[in-house]
Amino acid sequence: MARRSAVDRGDDSVVGREGRVTGTVGPGLVGEVILPIRGGSEAFNAYPYVGTDTFPIGTLVRVMEYAQPRIVYVSAAL
Amino acid sequence: MPMLVLAAIAAGLLLLLVLVFKMIWRVAEPNEALIISGLGAHGETPADMPGDTGRGFKIVVGRGTAVIPGFQTVRRFYLGLRTTTLTVKAPSNQSIPLTVKGVVVFKVADDKASIANAARRFLEQNEETLVSTIHELFAGHLRAIVGGMTVEGMLHDRESLTANIRTSLADDLGKLGLIVDSLQIQEIDDEVGYINNLGKPQAAAIEAAARIAAAQRDQEATQAEQIADARKAEAVRQSQIEQAGYQAEVDTAKAQAAQAGPLTEAQARQEVVKAETAAAELDAQRAEKVLDTEIRKPADAEAYRQITLADAERQAKIARARAEAEETTLRGEAEAKATAATGEAEAKAIQARGLAEAAGIKARAEALAENQDAVIAQTIAENYPDIVKAGASALGNIDNLVVLNGADGMEDMLGKALTMGGAGLGLAQSLMSSIRAGAVEDGARTDGTRPGAEPARETVG
Numbered sequence: 001m002a003r004r005s006a007v008d009r010g011d012d013s014v015v016g017r018e019g020r021v022t023g024t025v026g027p028g029l030v031g032e033v034i035l036p037i038r039g040g041s042e043a044f045n046a047y048p049y050v051g052t053d054t055f056p057i058g059t060l061v062r063v064m065e066y067a068q069p070r071i072v073y074v075s076a077a078l
Numbered sequence: 079m080p081m082l083v084l085a086a087i088a089a090g091l092l093l094l095l096v097l098v099f100k101m102i103w104r105v106a107e108p109n110e111a112l113i114i115s116g117l118g119a120h121g122e123t124p125a126d127m128p129g130d131t132g133r134g135f136k137i138v139v140g141r142g143t144a145v146i147p148g149f150q151t152v153r154r155f156y157l158g159l160r161t162t163t164l165t166v167k168a169p170s171n172q173s174i175p176l177t178v179k180g181v182v183v184f185k186v187a188d189d190k191a192s193i194a195n196a197a198r199r200f201l202e203q204n205e206e207t208l209v210s211t212i213h214e215l216f217a218g219h220l221r222a223i224v225g226g227m228t229v230e231g232m233l234h235d236r237e238s239l240t241a242n243i244r245t246s247l248a249d250d251l252g253k254l255g256l257i258v259d260s261l262q263i264q265e266i267d268d269e270v271g272y273i274n275n276l277g278k279p280q281a282a283a284i285e286a287a288a289r290i291a292a293a294q295r296d297q298e299a300t301q302a303e304q305i306a307d308a309r310k311a312e313a314v315r316q317s318q319i320e321q322a323g324y325q326a327e328v329d330t331a332k333a334q335a336a337q338a339g340p341l342t343e344a345q346a347r348q349e350v351v352k353a354e355t356a357a358a359e360l361d362a363q364r365a366e367k368v369l370d371t372e373i374r375k376p377a378d379a380e381a382y383r384q385i386t387l388a389d390a391e392r393q394a395k396i397a398r399a400r401a402e403a404e405e406t407t408l409r410g411e412a413e414a415k416a417t418a419a420t421g422e423a424e425a426k427a428i429q430a431r432g433l434a435e436a437a438g439i440k441a442r443a444e445a446l447a448e449n450q451d452a453v454i455a456q457t458i459a460e461n462y463p464d465i466v467k468a469g470a471s472a473l474g475n476i477d478n479l480v481v482l483n484g485a486d487g488m489e490d491m492l493g494k495a496l497t498m499g500g501a502g503l504g505l506a507q508s509l510m511s512s513i514r515a516g517a518v519e520d521g522a523r524t525d526g527t528r529p530g531a532e533p534a535r536e537t538v539g
Contacts, residue, residue, distance in 0.1 A: 029241065032244060045252075069189065069255060
């Protein structure tokens, strides 16, 4: 009981992770990115971190911010 | 025995321990979460879950945890895949009524916040309730999505469709702690046949192209067949022509062979006919010669005789006519001389008489100029016999004259006759007037015919 799992320890943080765009991210759109997390991959709704950026499908992006429950703000991966 | 008792007690204790452990230890499988609430189950610290203000219960996923019976409650919450099918009747944004069938594959999201949201809403509800609630939610969203898209967009623009679904569902799903792994439109039915009609132009074009291609191939095949047929017919024709030529030669030969007999016969007959013709000609010559001898030569002789006779007769007639002509000429000349002599004599007589009369007339005219009445009287006197004769001629025509009055009657009648003869005086008067007019009339021509001297025939009886 003392040792906590990765989920409980909070290493499910998505900030800083890189993922692939599966639905176009852009202003006025609800985009989608798939991020590696918890030993698998999950889809998150994505918005551009910089309001004018647009990321088409397949672009590699990095998560800059996370908002509950499943929203990430992304910018282009460096 | 104590050993046995001890062993039994130890076994009992061990069993008890296992039972207690079994009672308090719960394990969450990978697709489920343990929702533990109660004594000491206050969830993670804010450090564990940034932004967490304390949810009041503990979530355990994929591991074991001890649950204190009586102080804590634990419920399992299924995190696995759920599926619901949707049938939505809604018009598209072109107001075409559509029946859209879809399938939604969704699950409770794996992060603690989503599990907490879902757990708060669905924990006590059974599976059917959860799915039906979610079904209604998705149906409503799908209806809205269909209403915002065209049929063509739904059919062809997959990216746009998923984007619309995401846009429409994102907030609601976040509130419920769910994620949609997939939403598929399985079937779109329209009652007005719009979709069928959408495809028809292309289908018709394809069909037309297919028919055109088929027709062209058919045409080419037919042309090839016809050309082949024509060539076959040509070959057949050539063959038949040659066959006919050979047959003609055979027939000619056969006919010639067949005609050889009749030809020979005809030639023989021709020779016979020639011979017969020659014989007939000889006969004709013979007959001609017979005729010549028997008829023509006697006829010629007769003709010659008659011609000779006629010629002689003609010569005789000519000689006779000449003699007559000479005789007539001579006689005519003699008569002409006689007539000429007579004419000259008469002419001289007439001339002499005319001269004498002319001298008489001249003398009378001179005498008339000197004494008319004497001349007249002389003239009357000269002609008086005629005058009297004319008056007497009235009596001359009477056959029987009966005088009733005797001598007186006779005298009277003569008087009348003389009176009638006196009518001759009228003639004499006119004669005189003509003489007086100087006419060259011969007084001798004043004959006794007097117009008034018609005999007054008196027939008594």
